[in-house]
Amino acid sequence: MMMILALLATAVATAMRAQGPVPQQAVPQQAGPQQTEPQQTGVEPTGPEQTVEVTAERFAFQPSEITVPVGTTLKVVLKSDDTTHGFRIKGEGVNVQIPKRGRGTITATFTPAKAGKYTFECSRICGAGHGFMRGTIVVVERGSEAK
Numbered sequence: 001m002m003m004i005l006a007l008l009a010t011a012v013a014t015a016m017r018a019q020g021p022v023p024q025q026a027v028p029q030q031a032g033p034q035q036t037e038p039q040q041t042g043v044e045p046t047g048p049e050q051t052v053e054v055t056a057e058r059f060a061f062q063p064s065e066i067t068v069p070v071g072t073t074l075k076v077v078l079k080s081d082d083t084t085h086g087f088r089i090k091g092e093g094v095n096v097q098i099p100k101r102g103r104g105t106i107t108a109t110f111t112p113a114k115a116g117k118y119t120f121e122c123s124r125i126c127g128a129g130h131g132f133m134r135g136t137i138v139v140v141e142r143g144s145e146a147k
């Protein structure tokens with residue numbers, strides 16, 4: 001019995017040497033939280049700044065409505081609680097990719113020049129409910145914002 005085990009061990013060792021060294025697999029390192037440069041619209045800031053943290057998760061933004069006075073520079077700090085998403089303010093030239101969970105945040109900057117409603121949406125297909133992933137930036141005249 002010992003002879004059989006010794007022959008088997010020798011055969012396995014010989015076969016492994018014939019194959020050469022076993023390649024090491026690269027282990028991806030987790031990227032730490034990253035903050036990228038804000039994406040700015042072409043409108044020059046004319047008033048104060050407002051920062052809002054928004055979380056993207058299938059299939060919604062939280063909060064999905066943001067109110068800001070005209071001329072205020074809105075900095076939207078975006079993070080995802082699941083996969084990679086996009087954030088686009090329709091018709092305003094703002095379109096960023098939100099890194100997936102644990103990969104940091106990205107900031108989109110928008111300075112509205114006039115009052116009205118601006119739609120934002122996910123600009124990266126993220127699943128069956130992607131089309132429902134929308135929100136609104138409500139821009140009000142200065143002094144009329146809710147306290």
